Amino acid sequence: MPGTLGFRELGTMAYEPVWHAMQRFTNERGTSADDEVWLVEHPPVFTQGQAGKAEHLLLPGEIPVVKVDRGGQVTYHGPGQLVAYLLLDVRKLGFGVRELVTRMETCLIELLASYGVTAAAKPDAPGVYVDGAKIASLGLRIRHGCSFHGLALNVDMDLAPFRRINPCGYAGLAMTQLSEHAGSIEFAEVSARLRAQLVKHLDYAEQTTLTGGID
Numbered sequence: 396m397p398g399t400l401g402f403r404e405l406g407t408m409a410y411e412p413v414w415h416a417m418q419r420f421t422n423e424r425g426t427s428a429d430d431e432v433w434l435v436e437h438p439p440v441f442t443q444g445q446a447g448k449a450e451h452l453l454l455p456g457e458i459p460v461v462k463v464d465r466g467g468q469v470t471y472h473g474p475g476q477l478v479a480y481l482l483l484d485v486r487k488l489g490f491g492v493r494e495l496v497t498r499m500e501t502c503l504i505e506l507l508a509s510y511g512v513t514a515a516a517k518p519d520a521p522g523v524y525v526d527g528a529k530i531a532s533l534g535l536r537i538r539h540g541c542s543f544h545g546l547a548l549n550v551d552m553d554l555a556p557f558r559r560i561n562p563c564g565y566a567g568l569a570m571t572q573l574s575e576h577a578g579s580i581e582f583a584e585v586s587a588r589l590r591a592q593l594v595k596h597l598d599y600a601e602q603t604t605l606t607g608g609i610d
Contacts, residue, residue: 400599402590403609405435410442410461410472413480416609417543418464420482424541430488431605432545432593433480434586437472441560444468444534451561458556465534465544467521468564475552475572477586479545479593486540488597496521496533499546502592503531506548509588510577522563523548528571532563550574550585 405413413435420431441452441460444467451469452460458471472478485495500516503523507514507530514525523531531548549572557570574580594602 398600399429400594400597400602401429401431401605402602403431403433403605404586405433405609407436407438407474410437410440413437413609414461414463417480417482420609421538421541421543424482424484426484426487428484430484430599431482432590433482433609434590435478435480436474436476437478439471439473439556441469441471441556444470446564448564451564452559453561454559456559458559463544465536467532467534469560470532470534470547470562471556471560472547473552473556475550475582477548477550477582477589479548479589481535481542481545481593483542483597484540485537485542492535492537495542496535498596499533502589502596503546503548505596506585506588506592507573507576510573510580512573512576520563520565525571525576528569529562530571530573548573548585548589550582551580 439458441455443462444465447468500523504514514523521533522529533546534544535542536544551574554570562568
């Protein structure tokens with residue numbers, strides 16, 4: 396069992412600097428480097444994965460579009476959405492990619508259950524859904540046996556920008572968020588519960604909070 400999973404609480408940061416920092420971390424980490432999870436909120440941005448098709452960007456308007464190196468199609472990030480980037484040595488953990496995705500989905504399903512919300516995964520469409528509406532998106536990249544990118548959970552946000560795209564490549568896909576099902580919630584508490592779920596389902600012994608920047 397791995398020992399400690401380190402978490403960095405980044406607050407609100409622009410997407411591209413965080414993305415490039417993930418790339419550097421993954422490219423430069425050695426076999427002895429500890430795994431980390433970065434928790435962040437982003438200003439409004441659409442990100443288009445490697446398989447992304449332009450036709451799924453319906454009306455981006457003033458929201459920037461960033462083409463990135465994760466799997467999947469197009470999604471939206473914005474304030475009130477909890478994003479967790481998983482910088483893990485997957486080979487050392489002994490997970491295949493599909494198993495890692497399943498464990499991430501389980502983390503989210505159990506987190507939502509802790510708020511009394513029943514959620515489920517779909518075998519043909521990665522992510523987590525409540526009554527058919529998507530509440531969390533997943534997208535990963537594996538390089539040199541290590542993962543980066545991660546998951547995005549809609550907590551309490553403006554969902555309107557999702558209507559400017561075909562979320563994850565699905566026309567008309569309904570989106571939802573935790574606040575619509577659980578009422579008043581504290582963003583920091585959701586983050587703390589996600590941390591605990593990731594430690595549990597990725598088989599770490601404990602967690603710690605990391606300090607310092609990501610540059």
